[in-house]
Amino acid sequence: MSIQVFGLPVSRGVAIGRAVLVASSRVDVAHYFIEPAQVPEEIARLRRARDEVAEELVALKQEVPEDAHAELVALLDVHLMLLHDEMLADATKQWILERHYNAEWAMSAQLEVLARQFDDMEDDYLRERKADLEQVVERVLRALMRTSRRTRGEEPTAPIAPRDFGGDDQLILVANDIAPADMLQFKRSVFTGFVTDVGGRTSHTAIVARSMDIPAVVGAREASRIVRQDDWVIIDGDAGVMIVNPSAIVLEEYRFRQRQIDLERARLHRLRNTPAVTLDGERVELLANIELPADAAAALEAGAVGVGLFRSEFLFMNRQGNLPGEEEQFLSYKAAVEALKGLPVTIRTVDIGADKPLDRMSNHELRHEHTLNPALGLRAIRWSLAEPDMFAQQLRALLRASAFGKVRVLIPMVAHLSEVAQIRAGLEAAKQQLQQRGQAFSDVELGAMIEIPAAALMIRSLLPHFDFFSIGTNDLIQYTLAIDRADEAVAHLYDPWHPAVLRLIEHTITEATAAGKSVSVCGEMAGDPAFTEVLLAMGLRSFSMHPAQISAIKQRVLRADTKHFAALLSNAIAADDPQVAWRSAAGQR
Known part of the structure; x- marks a missing residue:
């Protein structure tokens, strides 16, 4: 009997294959394929x-x-x-x-x-x-x-191709939830789609699924209980639906949709070498978000003009408490910098915490695993400043990598000027230590993530201390609306169109631009075509997103007239429902 399971659509497209269940357990279970x-x-x-x-x-x-x-x-x-x-x-x-x-x-x-x-x-x-x-x-x-x-001390082997063990059938992962460490293992594996019982639109599983450019549905509640191992399933990533044991007619309909989607992606991919310039002549910078040095190749292939966000925390995950030292980090950053062939690489210092905890064997994790609300706890720059030796290692590694290309250092979750003073002091100390060792480094630009409402409201106070700014919309929305973005019970309240969110973003872009400081958006809004014209109207000229999203955003940029959209912005933001007001004024569906 065919069953439909509804959840949240978080990564577009259609996937068809056999279900692979990852069962919940009171014991943390490693999931990987062997040779x-x-x-x-x-x-x-x-x-x-x-x-x-x-x-x-x-x-x-x-x-x-x-x-x-x-x-x-x-x-x-x-x-x-x-x-x-x-x-x-x-x-x-x-x-x-x-x-x-x-x-x-x-x-x-x-x-x-x-x-x-x-x-x-x-x-x-x-x-x-x-x-x-x-x-x-x-x-x-x-x-x-x-x-x-x-x-x-051994690491699991890299995942192998599906035909080595599963025949010709594609595989779809179904789980109650997928830990970030497991997602890291699965990232280049055989799965063509994900379904989880829990999670929201910007939960870690959703973000990684989009970075892999594969269909995903989260917050599907009972999916892992309804589906059995090896069931045929369809993921409709546009509608947020999983169909279990579909009929032959439904299966063929979705296979036709798959072929249409593949053709559209191929058409968009032809834009990769086209400069991103609006109809009224505004040049727009389209950058890539990456998680590992190996992702740099996909960024270049997608036509990115640099890396706007290298999430360094993925080097710290799945390590059983053995955090990477300075040399290992340096080699990873250097690999990414060299792969970009002179294009800028913005590396965010480690953003551990909230939905990206360290693995269970880490002393740092054990010390804080009972935090009542990890999103409000010792995370991001707070954790780095609480671990000065670790932070110093990372800063030295980042500086050393700058000798091989253009490196920009991005600090997450900045909220206090006292933190800024500590960050600046730490960076200067790292430079002095490298000079004493005789190790080369270049000047690096220092940037701040604007992802806390307090930081957006005090942007003028932060302007003198940073060279550039990057708006992390995922957390900015979460903290502005007091919504846990990984909790499906309140996922319907996570609203990027909320007037307060839009005003904070516009305020940050306006103030930074007026001061001559570059500003980008690196959260999920940057890769969502529904917001491209809105962000352009606010004055944004730098977007950073997953490589798979660049072509679709470039198409929107090429068709946009920023002056026309800028004239519509103030009325839309002032409306009770900005989304409806904007779409009506802009003639969008």
Whole structure:
């Protein structure tokens, strides 16, 4: 039977494929693909973990006091039986053999299959054994973690092509949520779409899906419970709908739409070498947002004239607490700078916190993991200033990379002049340390992210201290409207068209431009065609977005008359509903 599941559309397009479920677990589970040659060792890891758990359970049985209730021993026997049951043990091996999942992922995938079978049982006693199964699997997962490659200092191998293990069918990832560290692993993997139960339009999963230019739906509530492993699913990224087990007619309709979308993308791609100039002669700078040095190639291919945002925090994730040192960071920044071949690269200092925490094994994460509201806690520049040694390492690495090209340093979440003084002092100290070492560096421009309402309102006080500004609309909207942008329960209130948001953006652009300081928008609004003309009307001439979005925005720029749109702006912002007012005045649908 075909089922439709509705969520939030966060990345446009259509994806069709087999569902791959990532089950939720009380234990953090690493998800990655292994090479075919590693299959025997991965099965051996699974066997060793199972044997270790069996020994634990046998030891527990022997330690049970003689006067203990007989049901306690019987419960341990049930756990031993479940541990060796072929539906768990043998079936888990099949996930490794057929899909090339790592052992932890294979175990959690099989738990998902069996848990649903238990839920469907009519007998109350048998249905309640699901909890025992979950406890057994949790023990095995913990045993696997103790013997994992990561704890021995090895990294998982790069994902492999889908045909190596999944036949010709495309794969779509379905999960309750996807941690940023897992998204980093999946970024260049085999998945052609994402669906998550939770999340908002600017949640991390949504942002990465857009950067990968693949369809995604978030906030789909029960998606991971409704879908079963290997179900055929369609993601309609335009409507925010997932269709489970579609009929043949619906499947063919969406395949036709896929072909139309591919043709449109090919047409837009031909604009990549066309200068971005409006109809009235205004030159517009279209920059790329990247997360890893390897993304630089995609930025150039898309026609970007530089990198407006290099999110350096991705170098700090998925590290099991071993943060990158100065040399490793320097080599990464240098690689990105050299790949841009003389074009400017704006590198944001680490923005850890909120929806991008460090992995669980990090001492920094453990220290703050119980923060009541991470979005308002020790994140971004606050975290950097609280970790002066780490911050000094990053500043030195950034400065060293500037010897190989044009580097601009961007500071996230600036809100206080006292922070500005510390940042400036830290940058000067880093320069002096490099001079003492005899290591080369060039002058770098220093910029501030405007993503807190306080920073937008006090922009005149910040102007003398920074060379450029970048408006992070994702957080600016979140903090202005008091909306957790990753919470699907309030996602409908996350409104980029809110008059307060538009006024803060316009105020920042006007003040920075009047002072002769460059200003860009690097949040999701920059890559959304619905806002291109509005931002141009505000005076914005620098947009930074995911490479996949550049061609569509360039098309809007080429067709825009900034003087015409500027005349419409004030009335639209003053209206009760700026979105309706703007579209009506601009003749947009």
